[in-house]
Amino acid sequence: MTTQVAAVEVIRVVSSEKAVRGRSLWRDAFYRLKKDRIAIFCLSVVGLYSLIALAAKFGWIASPWDKVVGAPYLAPSLDSIELFLGTDIFGRSVFYKVIQGTRIAMSVGLVSSLISIPIGVFFGALAGYFRGWVDDLIVWFYTTVSSIPNIMLLIAIAFIMGKGITSIYVALGITAWVSLARVIRGEFIKHKSREYVLAAESLGAGHASRIFKHILPNVSHFIIINLSIQFMSAIKSEVILSFLGLGVQGQPSWGVMIDDARLELSRGVWWQLAGATVAMFFVVLAFNILGDSLRDSLDPKIK
Amino acid sequence: MAVASETQSVEKILEIKNLKTSFFSDEGEVRAVDDVSFNVFKGRTLGIVGESGCGKSVTSLSIMRLIPDPPGRIVGGEILYQGKDLLKLDLASMRAIRGNKISMIFQEPMTSLNPVFTIGNQIREAIGLHQNLSRKDIQDKAVEMIQLVGIPSPEKRVSDYPHQLSGGMRQRVMIAMALSCNPHVLIADEPTTALDVTIQAQILELLQKLQQKVGMGLILITHDLGVVSEVADEVVVMYAGRVVEQGSVAEIFKHPKMPYTRGLLNSIPTLSKDPTGKIKKKRLETIPGIVPNMLHLPQGCRFQDRCTYVLDSCREREPELRIIAQDSEMPHAIRCARDI
Numbered sequence: 001m002t003t004q005v006a007a008v009e010v011i012r013v014v015s016s017e018k019a020v021r022g023r024s025l026w027r028d029a030f031y032r033l034k035k036d037r038i039a040i041f042c043l044s045v046v047g048l049y050s051l052i053a054l055a056a057k058f059g060w061i062a063s064p065w066d067k068v069v070g071a072p073y074l075a076p077s078l079d080s081i082e083l084f085l086g087t088d089i090f091g092r093s094v095f096y097k098v099i100q101g102t103r104i105a106m107s108v109g110l111v112s113s114l115i116s117i118p119i120g121v122f123f124g125a126l127a128g129y130f131r132g133w134v135d136d137l138i139v140w141f142y143t144t145v146s147s148i149p150n151i152m153l154l155i156a157i158a159f160i161m162g163k164g165i166t167s168i169y170v171a172l173g174i175t176a177w178v179s180l181a182r183v184i185r186g187e188f189i190k191h192k193s194r195e196y197v198l199a200a201e202s203l204g205a206g207h208a209s210r211i212f213k214h215i216l217p218n219v220s221h222f223i224i225i226n227l228s229i230q231f232m233s234a235i236k237s238e239v240i241l242s243f244l245g246l247g248v249q250g251q252p253s254w255g256v257m258i259d260d261a262r263l264e265l266s267r268g269v270w271w272q273l274a275g276a277t278v279a280m281f282f283v284v285l286a287f288n289i290l291g292d293s294l295r296d297s298l299d300p301k302i303k
Numbered sequence: 304m305a306v307a308s309e310t311q312s313v314e315k316i317l318e319i320k321n322l323k324t325s326f327f328s329d330e331g332e333v334r335a336v337d338d339v340s341f342n343v344f345k346g347r348t349l350g351i352v353g354e355s356g357c358g359k360s361v362t363s364l365s366i367m368r369l370i371p372d373p374p375g376r377i378v379g380g381e382i383l384y385q386g387k388d389l390l391k392l393d394l395a396s397m398r399a400i401r402g403n404k405i406s407m408i409f410q411e412p413m414t415s416l417n418p419v420f421t422i423g424n425q426i427r428e429a430i431g432l433h434q435n436l437s438r439k440d441i442q443d444k445a446v447e448m449i450q451l452v453g454i455p456s457p458e459k460r461v462s463d464y465p466h467q468l469s470g471g472m473r474q475r476v477m478i479a480m481a482l483s484c485n486p487h488v489l490i491a492d493e494p495t496t497a498l499d500v501t502i503q504a505q506i507l508e509l510l511q512k513l514q515q516k517v518g519m520g521l522i523l524i525t526h527d528l529g530v531v532s533e534v535a536d537e538v539v540v541m542y543a544g545r546v547v548e549q550g551s552v553a554e555i556f557k558h559p560k561m562p563y564t565r566g567l568l569n570s571i572p573t574l575s576k577d578p579t580g581k582i583k584k585k586r587l588e589t590i591p592g593i594v595p596n597m598l599h600l601p602q603g604c605r606f607q608d609r610c611t612y613v614l615d616s617c618r619e620r621e622p623e624l625r626i627i628a629q630d631s632e633m634p635h636a637i638r639c640a641r642d643i
Contacts, residue, residue: 024464025419195415202367203402203429217419
């Protein structure tokens with residue numbers, strides 16, 4: 001009797017599985033990603049940083065950050081949350097500054113990616129799809145851009161546009177698209193000769209439809225993988241630029257904090273450096289691992 | 304279907320005249336299709352046969368104007384559809400014909416579908432490109448097309464992704480897409496080559512059934528003469544970019560005149576029995592030699608080096624395509640100097 005019941009159960013399970021809607025490749029990729037525990041952990045870390053950044057943005061936490069909470073250079077203590085990482089030269093809470101730095105780092109990553117990804121996708125798609133002189137021109141252009149040392153270009157743009165967060169957004173945005181454009185161009189070359197594209201053409205689809213409706217969805221996972229890496233390198237670049245004094249002004253970015261720490265370290269004040277570095281370390285590491293895992297789950301063939 | 308009704312007059316829907324398509328490589332010009340002419344009739348099937356690289360697929364891609372340019376280009380000839388030369392149309396008008404009036408299905412069902420969209424999505428797109436229908440009508444039509452090509456439970460399958468279907472099912476989806484706008488001509492470029500034999504038969508049967516239903520002209524490109532003898536009404540045999548023999552299927556299979564066609568027919572394995580009932584053990588014949596290098600074609604007949612009937616004159620001058628019997632809409636014609 002019980003076996004009969006079990007059999008019925010099995011049949012029910014099988015038939016309900018059959019009734020499931022078509023399984024898209026995205027869903028497959030998501031299942032693969034879900035099995036990867038480290039990736040999920042990293043995704044949570046990234047999510048946590050994003051939440052902190054959002055909360056700081058709306059002033060729910062760590063605000064106001066420039067309030068004097070104690071004597072200058074108080075060592076970290078567990079007395080209050082403000083003094084968790086001690087105070088800086090003006091007696092402001094280092095912990096609050098780290099949180100505000102998170103906001104700036106995440107916004108730089110997001111905005112610069114939003115600028116660079118459309119540029120990279122657009123140029124890469126055009127070059128790979130049309131080939132010929134369009135390809136020559138675009139490849140020449142991005143080879144030229146990438147042959148200029150990145151940090152010099154960033155410095156030049158920051159100088160032209162004036163110091164500040166906007167110029168960092170723009171500078172990172174318009175220098176970082178080259179690697180994505182390369183990848184997208186290569187994928188377009190590969191996909192353009194695939195039969196499904198020819199089939200679409202034989203059904204009367206035009207250029208725009210073939211580029212955006214047919215090929216782009218097939219290469220879009222590269223955009224997501226690139227986003228993760230792009231985000232991470234933008235955060236690093238912002239820190240470097242701010243450290244060089246070209247970055248954010250009057251706001252507590254991690255780079256500015258590390259720059260300040262240069263003079264403080266000799267006095268034994270290590271907490272400002274430690275706070276900014278550790279915060280940056282975790283988010284950069286999380287993005288790095290996440291980028292790898294995304295590649296594994298979205299493009300399992302190259303694993 | 305192979306028997307054309309005598310009383311009914313057949314209507315020409317596609318006329319290919321002196322089509323020439325070349326590919327320009329660093330080493331020189333390859334004339335992949337060289338002066339090819341044939342007609343496609345309404346409701347009838349034309350088989351184009353020949354070995355790999357003889358220009359079958361290039362002919363079909365030329366009709367659709369899908370030759371990748373560069374390196375390829377149609378350098379001459381006319382493709383007349385309803386009196387209009389397709390080669391003179393601008394790209395927008397050509398797009399309106401592709402998939403709508405003239406459709407094509409490809410050899411590889413595994414790669415011809417876009418992997419990231421459901422099959423319903425792709426069929427809907429094919430319909431939406433050419434027909435001004437409401438969303439609901441398009442959806443209904445897509446389900447109807449899936450049903451038409453014999454895929455079970457179409458309402459469910461419509462939301463499947465290509466990787467969830469077998470090769471035969473995917474080819475059915477391709478056929479559904481190609482037929483969704485009721486084309487007048489369907490070009491099937493080796494539609495069954497990638498499929499196993501039982502599925503092959505099903506797909507051919509399906510194509511025939513649908514052809515009778517909608518009355519389109521079918522161009523069937525294949526290297527499988529068995530398929531041609533079963534399905535086609537007329538046959539064009541191509542060799543190294545040239546038409547070497549053409550005619551009705553009965554004529555070609557009964558009285559092949561060109562040595563190349565004979566060679567092709569002889570290289571089909573047969574299972575005939577001798578009078579005592581034993582299966583005859585006949586050695587399978589092959590055509591000796593290989594296809595000539597298309598960059599350096601020999602002077603004279605292109606088949607000369609592989610031909611057992613070769614004459615000295617064959618090496619000097621290439622014979623013209625000459626008509627030897629006016630027996631049907633497609634007169635039996637051969638490109639051969641000899642009468643064998």
